[in-house]
Every structure is written in structure tokens, then in C-alpha cells.
Amino acid sequence: MNRRLNSRRLGDILSHAYIWFCLILFVTPFAALLSYSFTGSQGSYAVQNFQYVFGSFGNNLWWSFKISGLTLLLDLLIALPASYALVRYPFPGKQVLFSALTLPLYVPGAVIGIALVLTYNFTYHLTSSIWGLVMAMTVGTFPLMLTPIVVALKDLPVAFEEAAQCLGATKWQTYWRVVFPLIGPGISAGLLLSFIIVFNEYLVTLFVHPPGVTTAPLRVFNLVRTAGLLPTTAALAVTMQLISFVAVLAFFRIFGTRYLKGTYLI
């Protein structure tokens, strides 16, 4: 009996050790970048690297925030009415339509990139405007915005809307004052997921970015490819990951992890 108890405890210890081993592996790339970003040119401890990020790379960060903001706004404007129609109105072929709308998620980035850069060149003539890049990001993240909102709407009983309308609210009032606040967590989940993807996207951007526009992840990619390994590049990558991490943590604190179930993040 005693031996069995001991072997069980050993199993537990090994289990937790395995989990921690994997977790350490997950953060190893980040930790390596972090430690390297603190080294200076003469091997000295250098916060100058991070000053450099907000100085010389400030422009790139600004582009990243701008592209992310525009993309999220467009995503939301398109996904809100679409999700409502998908959940609340019956029409034939709904499942097929939903699948067709969420398919962009499964198209490899390089394929979206080459397809868009060629159509922008030869058909749409969008290569020199930032809207080409914004539309590319929007179509890629649209499924991530749509899915959590659809899930949230499905969980919301129709009774609330019926009650509001019985009390004399117009359709518009019902949506903004009853439905919208109640699906708020779903909307925030969509915003978070899309933000993380757009903010860190470099692959599609590499194909379709207009001349003169370099987002921060693209700058990281270009610098790693051409300038080799620099502590300042590591500092930029660390900054990007920290901003994304803070966004995720804030979401976890406010809404918990429930609303991200079944989506991109656990």
C-alpha cells in the first residue's frame, strides 16, 4: 500500500515537472530575445536598445497600430450585421455560407499574399495605397472576429429582444441597447484575437505592403534577413510580444478565458 502511494506521488511530481518543462520551452524563444535585447554593443547592459525602439522604430510601431486599428474597425463594421443575420434570420444554405466566410482562416498566408499582390497589381490598382494592406488584413482576420460574435449571439435568448420590442423599442434601439451590451464579451474576444494576428502579421504584409509602409513585424523580418542579429531588433520583437501579451492578460482579467473557447486561443 505504501509503495503504491509512493509511486503515485512520484507520478504526480513527474506530471507537473513535464508541464513545467513544456512551459519553459514555450517561453525560451521569448526569454532569449529578452536577454539579448539587454546587451549593448560593448557587451554592456543597455536600455538604449529600447530607447532605439521608440525612436528609430517608432515609425514602424505607429504603422502597426494604425493598420491594426483600421482593420479592427472594418472587421467590426462588417462582422456585427453579418453575425446578426446569420444567427437570427433563417435562410437556405446558411451553413455553407458560414463555412465560405470562415475559409480565409485556412488559406496559407503566402497564398493570400501572392493572390492579392497580383490582383492589386493588375486588376484593382491598389498597390500604392494602405487600403490594400488593410483589406488584406481584414479578410484574413474576419473569421476570427465573426466566430466569437456568432457564438455569443447564439447563447443569447431571443426573449430579451422580444421583451424590448414589446415595450416599444425600435429594432435599432433593441440592437444597441439590449443585444450589443449583452454580446460585449464575444465582441471583445473577436477584437483581441484579430488584434493579436494583425499586430504581429509579417507574411501577407511582406507581399502587399505599399512602398514606404513598413510595419514593426515586417521590420523585424527584414532586419533579421539582411542585417543579421542585432540587439535592437530583438528589443523590437520583445516590445511587440509584450504589447500583445498585455492585451491578452487584460482580456483574461476582465472577461476570463470562457469567451475564447473553441477559437484561436484555448
Add this chain to the structure above:
Amino acid sequence: MLALIIPAILLTILFLYYPLVFIFRMSFTLTDSFLSPSGPIFTLENYRAMTGRYLSNVWVTIKLAGLSTLVNLIFGFPFAYILVRKVRYRDLVRGFMVFPMFGALYVAFGMRFVLLPGGMATPLLNALGIANTQALYSLPSVVFAMSIFTFPFMVMNIGTALSNVDPTLEEAAACLGARPLQTFWRVLLPLTRSGLIAGALMVFGWNVGTFAEPLLLGTINEQKSLAWTLYQRGVVQTDYGLSTAMGVVLLILAFAVTYFSLRYSHGALVE
């Protein structure tokens, strides 16, 4: 009321389906003849190259995605099992697991520092008698980076399947005299099969388009990955015919697995 959904349909048609049809048509034209004033020259040459000269690129892509899927399966199952059955600090685990999801670029970039001479892995590599450069530019390091990037997806799929399995089933198996390995093979594995398949296909689908990892961590052989070759041929050398044909092959690879993963993942993805 269907007017509400029209912007969404327009968005996907204009910026996804039409461009995909566009490159499909282009993949049957000779190099950059699509632009020539005398009209495009249609040919099957690009697909002949894909099954001839560039066949090894297709194989390398499948090999990289397949190996990383295998690594994810082997290490993901115990991880998901322990996470679902024994771990109470799950939010902490979620916090850690978010890091790889910020992108393969940062993972590959970070791994380069780890494997660099004087990097974090140097003592370990020395103990094993491997030179840094040997480890830095190699197949295992590419597969390792790809596996880290997709590990959370695998754990998510297996974990969902596992949390639907009643723990008393395992106790019953143990009471009836099954050893742990038997319980795993004959109880757990059959019950979580759909999650395992869905996770494997999802990871494969994501990793088929691998770009940064082979470029930053691989040898010339791993850099044959389709996504990277497509970029080189298309954007750098403007051989539109060939690069769009590569895009079509890559799309077919990703879609074939996605189709099956959606069939198997009912519950895992939607629930």
C-alpha cells in the same frame, strides 16, 4: 434582412475568392506572359515543373509539416492529459501558452539566439558534443520551432476531447485489472480519436505554409519550403506562372487537410 450580410460576402469575394480564381487562371500561363500586350500564352508547363523540377519542394513542405505534426502529437497528448486531469493552475498555463501564438517569426528569431554560439543552448549542445552551427541550421531546429508554434492548437483539440471523457472510465479499467498502458490504448485513445485527428490535421494545415522557420533556422534543403520558394519566384524573380502554380499546390495541400479536419472536429472547433 439579408442585406446585413452583403458586406461580408463582398469582402470575401473581392479579396479572397476572386484573387484565388485569378491566380488559378494565371498558373496556366507562361512565366510573365500574362502581362504581354499580345495576350497570355496558356501552357501546362508550370504544373509539369511542379511534378518534375519542383517535386522535391513539395516533398520538403509535406515532410516538415508531417514531422512537426508528429512531434506535436507525441508531446501534446500527455500534456493535454495532465492539464485536464491534474493541473489546477490552468490559467497560468494558458498565460504561458499564449507566447508561441504571437507568431512563428518571433519563435524562429528567438530560437536563433538560443542556438547561436554562446546562446542559452550552448552548454547543452556541448554536453551532447554537437557544434552550434550544426544545430542552428538543421532539420531538427526547424521542426522544433514549427512544433512550438503549433503546440497550443494541438493541446486545445486533444484537451477538448479529453475533457469529454469521464475519469471514472479509467478507474473502471484499472479496477478490472488493466495496466496504465492498456488503459491508454484501449480506453483513452479510441475515445479521443476525433480530437487527435482534428488536432493533427489542423497543425498540419497551419504548418504547410511555413515561411520564417526554414528561412531563419534551416539549411538550403529546408528552405525549399513552398511558401518561401513561391515568394522568391513570384515577387523577386517575377515568374508569375510558376509562383501561382506553387500557390495552387499549397492551397490544395492546406484545403485537403482542412476539409478532413472540419469533418472530424465537430465539437472541438465549434464548442
